[in-house]
Amino acid sequence: MKAGRQSLAELLERNGVRATRRRLDVLEELAKERDDVTAQKLWGRLRERDTGAGLATVYRTLALLSEKGLVDVLSHHGGEQCYRLCGDEHHHHLLCERCHRVVEIQECGLDDWVSAAAKRHGFVATDHRVEIVGLCADCR
Amino acid sequence: MKAGRQSLAELLERNGVRATRRRLDVLEELAKERDDVTAQKLWGRLRERDTGAGLATVYRTLALLSEKGLVDVLSHHGGEQCYRLCGDEHHHHLLCERCHRVVEIQECGLDDWVSAAAKRHGFVATDHRVEIVGLCADCR
DNA sequence: GTGACAACGATAACGGTTCTCAGTCGCATC
DNA sequence: GATGCGACTGAGAACCGTTATCGTTGTCAC
Numbered sequence: 001m002k003a004g005r006q007s008l009a010e011l012l013e014r015n016g017v018r019a020t021r022r023r024l025d026v027l028e029e030l031a032k033e034r035d036d037v038t039a040q041k042l043w044g045r046l047r048e049r050d051t052g053a054g055l056a057t058v059y060r061t062l063a064l065l066s067e068k069g070l071v072d073v074l075s076h077h078g079g080e081q082c083y084r085l086c087g088d089e090h091h092h093h094l095l096c097e098r099c100h101r102v103v104e105i106q107e108c109g110l111d112d113w114v115s116a117a118a119k120r121h122g123f124v125a126t127d128h129r130v131e132i133v134g135l136c137a138d139c140r
Numbered sequence: 141m142k143a144g145r146q147s148l149a150e151l152l153e154r155n156g157v158r159a160t161r162r163r164l165d166v167l168e169e170l171a172k173e174r175d176d177v178t179a180q181k182l183w184g185r186l187r188e189r190d191t192g193a194g195l196a197t198v199y200r201t202l203a204l205l206s207e208k209g210l211v212d213v214l215s216h217h218g219g220e221q222c223y224r225l226c227g228d229e230h231h232h233h234l235l236c237e238r239c240h241r242v243v244e245i246q247e248c249g250l251d252d253w254v255s256a257a258a259k260r261h262g263f264v265a266t267d268h269r270v271e272i273v274g275l276c277a278d279c280r
Numbered sequence: 281g282t283g284a285c286a287a288c289g290a291t292a293a294c295g296g297t298t299c300t301c302a303g304t305c306g307c308a309t310c
Numbered sequence: 311g312a313t314g315c316g317a318c319t320g321a322g323a324a325c326c327g328t329t330a331t332c333g334t335t336g337t338c339a340c
Contacts, residue, residue: 018286018287018337018338020286020287020288020336020337021336022287022288023287038327039327039328040326040327052288052289053288053289054288054289054290054291055289055290055291055328056288056289056290056291056328056329056330057287057288057289059327059328059329060287060288060329063329075215075219079215079219079221079296079297079326079327080326080327081219081327081328092257094257094258094261094263094265096263097266103261103263105257105260105261107257107260109253110250110253113249113250113253114272117232117234117245117247117272118234118272118274120247121234121243121245121276122276122277123234123236123243123272123274123275123276123277123280124274124275124280125234125272125273125274126237126273126274126275127272127273127274128270128271128272128273129269129270129271129273130268130269130270130271131268131269131270132254132257132258132263132265132267132268133265133266133267133268133269134258134263134264134265134266134267135263135264135266136261136262136263137262137263140263140264158306158307158317158318160305160306160317160318160319161305162318162319163318178296179296179297180295180296192319192320193319193320194319194320194321194322195297195320195321195322196297196298196299196300196319196320196321196322197318197319197320199296199297199298200298200318200319203298219295219296219327219328220295220296221296221297
């Protein structure tokens, strides 16, 4: 998880994004977060570190990263969006209702269930999202 | 689906909510919607009908109804919340990416999968949400 | 070094939602 | 029906997360 600045830069380049200093700052800060963060919080952290990153840049960078599929955007706080660095394969989320910890579930295996459920209502499924809410090992 | 005002009033009372004129207006308008609506749109409809409902009341009523589990709150439009009158049993949503139609899936049957997935990461699942995105019969 | 263009920071603008407060309604009681 | 009281409501201001604007700065090819 302690991805060096170099490898983060490569990650960006690989996705056709210019690896500027600001983008690396944002990405690096994001990589430090175990859970999801709001744009505002992330900006706060960057200010603490005396990174002169502007709020607009944080939003721009997050939008760019999510467009490239490098970050997940979750909106369970009602209105406020949360961002999280994620793997780029299909996955779901497990989230702790007490401490708000977020864990990725890589194994899906729901494709059959999904397409069957969709078919039953005349739909053709193209994607699906699953969110499991519960208590993590530390909180239960 | 054409629930009469009387039965809507009973629905409210049954949930410990006073059935005022305004709340019935909102609920009635919500019952007419096939899909999910934003609070703003709903307010617009109510104004067209010359119902003098204020925007604040629409928000208050929607918050109340969602708290009582009578409406689902979906937030897939990024920031803007969508409301939808729903059955009060556990269910999931199927949504059309073209026309934004929303259909409830009553049959879940994922409980085993959910608790297994949660257990694998040390979690205990208390709830889960599934959203299937695809194309409905009319759009595909 | 120079030019072209992408990225950036500060801040204003925007838009959905919530708060405030004075007025009104619903209902129990007489 | 009149009265009283607390819950509810409407109008609009305030709030706050996000996006747009614009002048400046950084990046890269030449």
